[in-house]
Amino acid sequence: MSIAPRIPSLLLNEDINLPTPSIIYDVAAIKHVIQSLLNDIRVIPEATLLYSVKANRNPTILRLLADMGLGVDVASIEELQAVKKAGFEIIHATSPSFSADEIKMLREAGIFPDFNSLSQLELARIELGSLEEVGLRVKFPLLLSEEEGETTFGEGSRFGINLFEPSIKSYLIKHQIEVKQIHIHLGEMRNVHVMEQVMKSIAKLVKIYPSIESINLGGGLTYLYSDQDEAKNVWKMVATYMEDIQYTLGRSIKLMVEPGMLLMAMCGYLLSSVRSSDWGNDSRNVTLDASAWNLMYWSYPVLVKAYTQNVEEEIHTLYGNTCYEKDIFIQSSINPRLETGDRVLLAPAGAYVTSMARNMHGFPVPMEFILVDDEIYKTGDDYANHSKIQTLPYQ
Ligand SMILES: Cc1ncc(COP(=O)(O)O)c(C=O)c1O
Secondary structure (H helix, E strand, C coil), rough: CCCCCCCCCCHHHHHCCCCCCEEEEHHHHHHHHHHHHHHHHHCCCCCEEEEHHHCCCCCCHHHHHHHHHCCCECCHHHHHHHHHHCCCCCCEEEEEEEEEEEHHHHHHHHCCCCCCCHHHHHHHHHCCCCCCCCEEEEECCCCCCCCCCCCCCCCCCCCCEEECCCHHHHHHCCCCCCCEEEEEECCCCCCCCHHHHHHHHHHHHHHHCCCEEEEEEECCCCCCCHHHHHHHHHHHHHHHHHHHHHHHCCCCCCECCCCCCHHHHEEEEEEEEEEEEEECCCEEEEECCCCCHHHHHCCCEECCCCEEECCEEEEEEECCCCCCCEEEEEEEEEEEECCCCCCEECCCCCCCCCCCCCHHHCEEEEEEEECCEEEEEEEEHHHHHHHCCCCCCCC
16 A cells, blocks of 8 residues: 555546635545554554654644544644644654743643753753653764765754763763653654664663663654655564564563654645746746745645646746745646646645745735545634544554
8 A cells, every 4th residue: 555645536626616825635645644654663563653743733634633643743832732722642842942941831731852952951950950750852873875864864963962972871870860762853764774773773772771661763754655665674674673672671662753744745735826827948937826935945846737728738837926036836847738827736735834834025824725525624723614524543
């Protein structure tokens, strides 16, 4: 079963009557991606799936994921408030910038943040009075090829603490702090070679810090899932390491993964209208009513559907609506000729689009809708409209 969701036929068959620009999330796709990933990680003992809220904090999406029984990872108090409202029960947190008050707020909410740096840990120790058990975001050296080094970061990452450093171990001993959880996110875990180094380091760390009870492997699974066989091999290898670690410790140990991009990116579409269409420089230059610069800075958009009466194909460049020369959605796209007033559907728009939208020229973030059972609803705080979205817990 491919993790890539099917494009909803409703969107392929007709130009649905929604204002543009709009973003449409497909509930069936979200359920499919989550179920596929859960099936894959089932080979690992004690593995659970969390969702990294930074990818998309739309309240309806969050409510849907909470209803499915997923846990979450948050990186700000704003994300915390959003997940509380959505009803999540399992909440993890890590951020390089939590203030003393924010750390207190998290602890009062029953959340033990994974501290990102020694200074943050020291801040928490002083402000909270005492700190006996902690979660830590960790990093360690990775031997990466030049290509891997473009998307994966080892000890050069600006996030995390290198627990192999003797001075860190001395600090923890001096203050009688026990490490209960380690949290790793070193960019893209793109293949067996990268993930195996991570698992080797974890296996060593667990021997040095036998108090560790849970391991969070972070996100960064999107690149890996461009090759599903490689993904399966990764989980098989992680399972072997986890079995060995459990054997060494003589007890079970939890493992979490917390992707954002992989869970949501392919589940969202951007619907946009053509504002101008002119031939020039060997291409039809089309300007849409949305901006790639404002919305799709982290995406590589593809044209899913051109809603036009035209059938003859031409080479197009699809530009965004800002005055920025490089505001480009797609270059050299061959598709039916688009004219002013035609509309297009672009993907992927489900992750890191609304959650990190820019607002050049004051353009608002597009309205967000959700597609469920061939019907489309506006998303928002009012979840009551969406009884159809409710679902049985997964896992
Ligand atoms: C700690 C942590 N976890 C999870 C993620 C999610 O990563 P992705 O969206 O690539 O899965 C990030 C992304 O920055 C992160 O910093």
